[in-house]
Structures are given as structure tokens and as C-alpha cells.
Amino acid sequence: MTADIRTVPVTLLRAGAALLGAYGYVLGLWLARHGLNPEPVATVREWVNRPLGLGEDFGPLAVMLLLAATGYAIGGRRPVRLVLTAVPALVATACVCFFVYHDMARLLEFLPLVLIGLVTRWTLGGTLPTWAGVLLGAACFGAVIAADDALPGLRRWWYPVAATFAALLFLVAVRPGPTATAVAAHPVTRGLALVAEVPLLVGSALALVVVP
Amino acid sequence: MRIHIVVLVHVLLAALAVGAIAVWGTGADPALAGQRVTVPDRDPRLPDNPERLAIVRPPGVLVTDTATVKQGTAPSVLPEGEAEVLTDAGVVEVNAYVAREDGITQGLWQMSVRDGGDPRQALRAIDDLYAAGGWRQAPTPDRDVLVREQRPAGGQRFSGYRAHYVRGPYLIRIEAYGTDQAKVDDAFATLAGRQLAQWPPR
Numbered sequence: 001m002t003a004d005i006r007t008v009p010v011t012l013l014r015a016g017a018a019l020l021g022a023y024g025y026v027l028g029l030w031l032a033r034h035g036l037n038p039e040p041v042a043t044v045r046e047w048v049n050r051p052l053g054l055g056e057d058f059g060p061l062a063v064m065l066l067l068a069a070t071g072y073a074i075g076g077r078r079p080v081r082l083v084l085t086a087v088p089a090l091v092a093t094a095c096v097c098f099f100v101y102h103d104m105a106r107l108l109e110f111l112p113l114v115l116i117g118l119v120t121r122w123t124l125g126g127t128l129p130t131w132a133g134v135l136l137g138a139a140c141f142g143a144v145i146a147a148d149d150a151l152p153g154l155r156r157w158w159y160p161v162a163a164t165f166a167a168l169l170f171l172v173a174v175r176p177g178p179t180a181t182a183v184a185a186h187p188v189t190r191g192l193a194l195v196a197e198v199p200l201l202v203g204s205a206l207a208l209v210v211v212p
Numbered sequence: 213m214r215i216h217i218v219v220l221v222h223v224l225l226a227a228l229a230v231g232a233i234a235v236w237g238t239g240a241d242p243a244l245a246g247q248r249v250t251v252p253d254r255d256p257r258l259p260d261n262p263e264r265l266a267i268v269r270p271p272g273v274l275v276t277d278t279a280t281v282k283q284g285t286a287p288s289v290l291p292e293g294e295a296e297v298l299t300d301a302g303v304v305e306v307n308a309y310v311a312r313e314d315g316i317t318q319g320l321w322q323m324s325v326r327d328g329g330d331p332r333q334a335l336r337a338i339d340d341l342y343a344a345g346g347w348r349q350a351p352t353p354d355r356d357v358l359v360r361e362q363r364p365a366g367g368q369r370f371s372g373y374r375a376h377y378v379r380g381p382y383l384i385r386i387e388a389y390g391t392d393q394a395k396v397d398d399a400f401a402t403l404a405g406r407q408l409a410q411w412p413p414r
Contacts, residue, residue, distance in 0.1 A: 028257065037256050045256045055259035158259040 009173040011184040013069035014193035016169070017062045021196070024059030025096065025203025033210045053161040059203075060159055063093055064113045064166035066196055071117020072174065075125070086114070092197035092204075099204035108147040109159050112140040116167055120174060141167065247304045249324040252380045265307065266379055266411040267320035270403055272313025279307045284324065294341065301337045302329020303383065316390035316399045320407060323383040331378040338376055338383070347374065353404065356413040363393070373400040377413040384411070 031041060045057065054061055070089040074082045097106045116137050123133030144163045148154050176184065183189055240248075253261050265279055278285045284305035287295045302325045310319035325331040339358045343349075347360035350373060357377040364371060372389030373396065386407050388400035 032257055042256065049257075050260065053259045056257050156258060156260075156262060161259065 007073075008176040008181050008184040009170070010069045010073045011189060011193040012173050012176070012180060013065045013072075013170060014196035015184075015189045017066035017069065018192040018196040018199055020058040020062035020065070021199035021203070024057040024062055025100065026199050026206060028057030028059060029100065029203050029206055030210060033207075052165070053158050054165065055157050055162075059096075060110075060157070061162045061166055063096060063110055063200065064163055065169060066200075067093060067110055067113040068117040068166055068170040069196075071114035071119075072121045072170070073117075074114075075118045075121025088197045090114075092200035095204040096200050100207040103151075105147075105151050106154070108151070109144055109154070109163075112143040112147075113163065113166060113170075115140045115143075117170065120171070124174060137167075246326060246328075248327050249305060249381050250327050263380060265322065266382055267307070267309060267322045267384060268403075268407050268410055269309050270311040270318040270320055272311035272316075272318065274309060274311050275317075276308055276310035276319070279309050279322070281307065284322075287323070294338065297337045297341050298323060298334060298383075301334035302326050302331075303334055313399075314395065315392060316388060316395050318399055318403050319385070319387045320403070321385040321387070323385065325381050325383060327381070331381060331383050334383045335376050335378050338385075342374055354408065354413060357404075357408065359404075362389075364391075371396045373404075375400075375404055377408075379411055379414045 028041070031037065037045070041057070049055065049057065066089050070086050074086050077085055093110050094104070094107060097104050097110070119128065119133050119136045119140065122128040123130055123137075128136070141160075141163065145160050148159050173180070251261060251263050254263065267279060269279075278289075284307045287298045287303045287306055289295075289306055289308075290298065303323045304326045305324040306321060307324075308319060308321045310317060312318075323334070325334055335358065339360065342360045347362050350359040350361040352359045352375070354377070357375050359373060359375040361374075362368075362370065362372045369391050370389050371391070371393045373387060375386040377384055384407070386400070386404050388396050388403060390396045390399075
């Protein structure tokens with residue numbers, strides 16, 4: 001059974017978001033709320049997170065990957081199913097912003113990634129000319145930076161860096177080669193892609209229950 | 213078959229790297245062990261440790277900017293008397309912003325004391341040096357901040373303030389000097405207010 005080439009990027013990105021979301025918003029959040037920094041996590045924080053400039057144990061990166069995949073997925077849908085596809089990811093993101101960050105304005109930093117996914121889908125599909133796609137994508141990225149500047153207290157978390165990584169990983173994933181397609185066809189990857197919103201919801205529940 | 217060889221080569225290279233790290237550590241030069249400064253890391257989840265640079269940028273045109281130089285500069289950038297006193301007290305690295313605006317020079321100096329040294333001893337030593345040099349004690353906004361001032365006298369035309377305090381492993385100096393007393397007072401008060409609000413003594 002050949003996988004539909006257009007679902008491969010979505011599967012890969014959602015699986016990545018599931019893994020990183022579990023690491024960042026479940027494990028990382030639990031450790032942070034207890035003030036712990038045990039060994040394998042401490043080394044990853046010092047040797048991977050810090051050099052790359054990705055904070056919160058890749059949590060925001062996971063959200064951004066999920067939203068980019070969602071944007072890409074809804075680009076191929078008719079309006080009714082569009083809502084069904086987008087709602088879980090948006091609800092999960094809203095839960096994270098509300099329960100973990102207590103700051104709904106942070107949605108403004110995450111939502112442009114949906115538009116980037118959408119614009120990319122339309123550009124690759126020919127609906128949008130390339131120059132328009134590039135301009136719109138850059139504008140969405142500018143929106144992330146503008147939101148980061150406007151919202152107080154976010155500067156030190158470097159969300160635009162996470163957005164850069166998310167956008168680059170997304171753009172690489174939308175042109176999958178045979179290996180990527182094979183990985184996406186694997187049952188583990190597909191299972192992870194199915195449950196991509198779950199770590200975000202679990203993290204939100206954790207944030208409610210475990211108070212620092 | 214080809215994929216197995218590729219994977220095998222990657223695993224062997226990774227094992228080589230891990231083995232080297234296990235044997236030789238992560239490359240810190242043991243001769244520099246006496247120069248290490250451990251900066252407190254309040255939140256390991258942040259993408260960068262903001263405590264690495266605990267000074268704000270003074271207003272005006274920057275005439276000295278060693279704040280973002282990775283290893284900082286040696287204490288010898290300071291005048292000889294100060295450099296000697298500070299080095300004896302354990303200062304190994306100096307990062308500074310010095311700016312000039314409107315005839316007033318304002319500076320912020322972050323002097324890192326090595327692990328094993330005592331930043332408060334460096335604080336006392338530098339304050340004693342200034343006291344011995346004729347700088348008078350000036351009113352201080354905070355018990356942990358020692359402020360000294362100098363007025364024009366003899367052939368010396370400058371008014372100046374030097375404030376020192378300790379934050380973590382750093383001895384931080386706030387300075388302002390110039391020939392116009394009122395402007396120096398203002399500039400120093402503003403700069404000290406900003407610096408102490410953002411990076412209070414600890």
C-alpha cells in the first residue's frame with residue numbers, strides 16, 4: 001500500500017510533535033514543577049537545548065510542528081472537514097496556553113505556524129504563485145516576531161528561534177524522499193501521529209494538578 | 213547491505229567520540245582550572261542563561277564593549293593599582309560597557325571572581341582602595357551597595373561616582389564621571405537605578 005505522498009509530511013511532523021511534546025510538556029514540565037534536573041535531562045538541556053536555543057525542553061517547538069502540520073493538512077480539505085481536522089490541534093494548543101502558561105496571548109505566537117503550513121500547501125499545489133507564497137510565509141514569520149516583541153516577558157524564551165526550527169523542519173518534511181516515506185509508513189510513526197495532541201493535553205492536566 | 217554498513221560506520225564514529233569524551237573529558241584545559249567561574253543557572257529550561265551578563269547597557273555612544281566577548285578581558289585592562297588588588301582577590305575576567313554621552317562617561321563593569329574566591333572580599337578590597345585614594349563615602353540606595361564619590365579638588369577637574377556590589381560570582385561596578393557635577397549626579401542615579409532594578413545584589 002503506497003501512502004499518499006501528501007500525508008507523509010503530516011505524519012512525520014505529527015509524530016515528531018508527539019515525541020517532543022511528551023518530552024517537553026509531560027516529562028520536562030513535571031521535572032520543572034518539582035525543581036528537578038536529573039542526569040539525562042540535564043545533559044540534553046546543556047548540550048542540545050542551550051546550543052540550539054530551544055527552551056522548555058522542546059515544548060514550544062512541538063506545538064509549532066503540530067500547528068504547521070495542521071495548516072498543511074487543512075490546505076487540502078473541503079471546509080467542513082477542515083474544521084474537524086484543525087480543531088484538535090487548536091484546542092490542544094489553547095489548553096497549553098491556558099493551563100501551562102496562563103497566558104492566552106501566547107496563541108498569537110503559535111497560530112502563524114498554521115498559516116505557514118496552509119500557505120505552503122497552496123503554493124506546492126499550485127493554487128498560489130510561488131512569489132506570493134514566499135511573501136505570505138515571510139509575513140507569517142514576521143507575525144511571530146512581532147507577537148514576541150509585543151508580549152511582555154517572552155523575550156527570554158526565544159520563541160522565534162523555535163519558530164525558525166519548526167519552519168525549516170516543516171519545509172524539509174514537505175518534500176519527502178523514499179526513506180522519509182518509509183518511516184512515515186511505519187506503524188509506530190503512524191501511531192505517534194495519531195496521538196500527537198495527547199501529550200499537550202496530558203501536560204495541561206499535569207500543569208493543573210502539579211503546582212510548583 | 214549498504215544501509216547496514218552506513219549505520220555501522222556511524223555507530224563506530226559515535227563510539228569513538230563517546231570514548232574520547234569518557235577518557236579525556238569535555239576538553240576543559242586543566243591548566244585553566246583555577247580560572248573557572250561558575251555562573252548560577254536559575255532555570256535550566258531557559259534557552260540561554262541570562263546571568264552570564266548581569267549588566268545593562270548604559271546610554272550614549274559605547275566606547276568600550278567587552279560585554280559579549282566570550283572569555284572577557286583580563287583584569288589588566290583596569291588601572292594597575294586596581295588590577296593588582298582585584299587579581300589578588302580572585303577576579304579573573306572583566307566584561308564592561310563604557311559609554312559617553314553629553315560629556316559624561318558612564319560605565320558598568322562585571323568582574324568575575326573565580327570559584328574558590330570570595331566576591332565579598334574583592335568588594336571590600338576595592339572599596340578600601342578607593343577609600344585610600346581619597347574617595348568619600350556617598351549615600352547608598354542599598355546596604356549591599358558601596359558607593360564612593362569624588363569631587364573636583366586641586367588640579368583634578370572631574371566629579372565621579374563608583375559603586376560596587378556583589379551578585380553571585382560577580383563584583384559589579386557602576387561608574388559615572390564628568391566635569392559637570394549636576395549631570396554626573398543625575399546620570400549616576402539613573403544608571404544605578406536601572407542596573408540595581410534589573411540585577412539587584414545577591
